[in-house]
Amino acid sequence: MTTTNPVTTPTPATTTTSSASSSAQQQLAGNFNTFLQLLTTQLQNQDPLSPMDSNQFTQQLVEYSQVEQQINSNTKLDSLISLSQSQSNSYAMNYIGKNVVLSNGQGALTNGAADWTYGLNNAAAATTLTVTDSNGKVVYSGAGATTAGTHDFAWNGQDNIGNQLPDGSYTLTASATATDGTPVTTSVASKALVSGVDMSGSTPQLVIGTAEIPLTNATIVTN
Numbered sequence: 001m002t003t004t005n006p007v008t009t010p011t012p013a014t015t016t017t018s019s020a021s022s023s024a025q026q027q028l029a030g031n032f033n034t035f036l037q038l039l040t041t042q043l044q045n046q047d048p049l050s051p052m053d054s055n056q057f058t059q060q061l062v063e064y065s066q067v068e069q070q071i072n073s074n075t076k077l078d079s080l081i082s083l084s085q086s087q088s089n090s091y092a093m094n095y096i097g098k099n100v101v102l103s104n105g106q107g108a109l110t111n112g113a114a115d116w117t118y119g120l121n122n123a124a125a126a127t128t129l130t131v132t133d134s135n136g137k138v139v140y141s142g143a144g145a146t147t148a149g150t151h152d153f154a155w156n157g158q159d160n161i162g163n164q165l166p167d168g169s170y171t172l173t174a175s176a177t178a179t180d181g182t183p184v185t186t187s188v189a190s191k192a193l194v195s196g197v198d199m200s201g202s203t204p205q206l207v208i209g210t211a212e213i214p215l216t217n218a219t220i221v222t223n
Contacts, residue, residue: 092204092215095194100206101220102213105171107190110209112157112164114190116172119150121185124176129153134169134211144174169211191222 107114120127127144139159145151153172157165176184196207205212 092197092199092206095206095215095218095221096196097194099191099193099222100208100213100218101189101191101222102217103187103189103219104217105173105188105190106213106217107170107172108192108208108211108213109155109157109165109167109170110192110211111167114155114157114170116153116155116188116190117150118144118153118172118174118189119187120145120148120174120176122178123148124184125179127174127176127184127186130173130175131155132171132173133165139165139170144176146176167210169213 105116107116118129124146127146129140129142129144130138131140133139140155141160144153155170155172157167159165172188172190174186174188176186178184192208192213194206194208198205198207198212204215206215206218
């Protein structure tokens with residue numbers, strides 16, 4: 001984990017792309033110089049009674065110009081991407097020390113505790129709460145509330161046979177059915193404190209306990 005100012009540390013992807021653009025520009029310049037040398041030689045040694053067709057090398061000059069414009073456009077696009085990345089990283093830093101609400105069911109088990117809220121649009125005959133780990137493996141399943149409205153679910157980090165699971169990122173899903181067997185619409189959310197930001201990847205990750213959550217998963221920020 002790092003909180004280094006991203007403005008002075010470009011991402012590997014941006015550095016690689018910039019190097020590729022510079023290399024392409026150098027290669028184009030070398031090829032263009034060779035083309036001009038060959039063209040000059042041909043013009044100097046052309047048959048005055050059968051001069052070269054000017055349309056051919058004019059078209060080649062146009063093609064070189066188009067390639068150069070495309071490389072310049074790519075270079076400017078790289079700069080915009082780099083600027084956007086820096087702004088995103090700087091924005092993520094503002095989350096440190098604040099609580100965020102995750103509405104995709106993802107949550108963090110910290111010090112053996114995780115808290116979610118789940119809602120039922122209508123009353124249900126049966127509700128099942130399922131917790132999966134970061135690999136999508138089911139680690140806990142149990143019955144939930146059946147009345148309509150919002151309910152709390154505090155999980156102690158233990159699986160169904162009492163094993164204590166390690167802190168990290170977990171996801172809660174709630175499924176419910178009505179008395180006639182039709183599904184009941186549910187929603188899940190969690191609230192957690194952001195302790196840091198990991199900017200080592202292509203997108204900033206919010207550090208919550210020992211878990212890392214994508215910045216885009218945070219829908220609400222509170223003090």
